[in-house]
Amino acid sequence: MDQADFHYYEPSKGHGLRHNPFNAIIAPRPIGWISSRNAAGRLNLAPYSFFNAFLYDPPIIGFSSISWKDTVKNVSETREFVWNLVTMDLGERMNVTATPLDHGVSEFEAAGLTPIPGRHVAVPRVGESRAAMECKVVDVSQLANARGEKVEGWFVLGEVVAVYIDKALIEDGVYNTALARPILRAGRGGDYLEVRTENMFEMKRPPGSSSKPEFHGT
Numbered sequence: 001m002d003q004a005d006f007h008y009y010e011p012s013k014g015h016g017l018r019h020n021p022f023n024a025i026i027a028p029r030p031i032g033w034i035s036s037r038n039a040a041g042r043l044n045l046a047p048y049s050f051f052n053a054f055l056y057d058p059p060i061i062g063f064s065s066i067s068w069k070d071t072v073k074n075v076s077e078t079r080e081f082v083w084n085l086v087t088m089d090l091g092e093r094m095n096v097t098a099t100p101l102d103h104g105v106s107e108f109e110a111a112g113l114t115p116i117p118g119r120h121v122a123v124p125r126v127g128e129s130r131a132a133m134e135c136k137v138v139d140v141s142q143l144a145n146a147r148g149e150k151v152e153g154w155f156v157l158g159e160v161v162a163v164y165i166d167k168a169l170i171e172d173g174v175y176n177t178a179l180a181r182p183i184l185r186a187g188r189g190g191d192y193l194e195v196r197t198e199n200m201f202e203m204k205r206p207p208g209s210s211s212k213p214e215f216h217g218t
Helices: 070-078 088-096
Strands: 032-037 043-048 050-055 060-065 080-084 131-144 150-165 183-185 192-194
Touching: 032 060, 032 070, 043 060, 043 070, 060 131, 070 080, 070 131, 070 150, 080 150
Parallel strands: none
Antiparallel strands: 032 043, 032 080, 050 060, 060 150, 080 131, 131 150, 183 192
């Protein structure tokens, strides 16, 4: 392609489009539906657009918040959180938990969701979610720019200490991603994608491409 075929911009000078394309290009992204509690025991449940997995052993997942929100404050205090899988049937209720609520109002109650007590953390998972991971906080850090200046963003990493999976999603010992019909964040104001069986395909990894083949199964 010729250079003239590309829209070029430098983020510090603006993107020149009607909507910032950054999070629409880095897409789709898993949704970090994070349940937490503060030191006083009050629960919080909120979705985060910037979320992913970062390591197999120990299993580490993380999310980023663009401001010092309740979730970041909570996990900083208690050092625990739970990630809950968002599927197509839970999409609307996940969206409800993104709503700013009055002080003392529970996102679990507002969205009609069931808090199920954790086994290894004092934070509940979403009972209606078909997969969840209990986590112990590894690190909470404020992000910085290339000049080393602190910015309005916090990155949370957690070690997974317990995993819950709906047995109906496991076929012949393998978790079937598409069966759960997870939804992922795309871009713009409210774009999402749904993973369906007909859209899944397999691409064999080249021999020797994994430094830890035992993590990938047979």
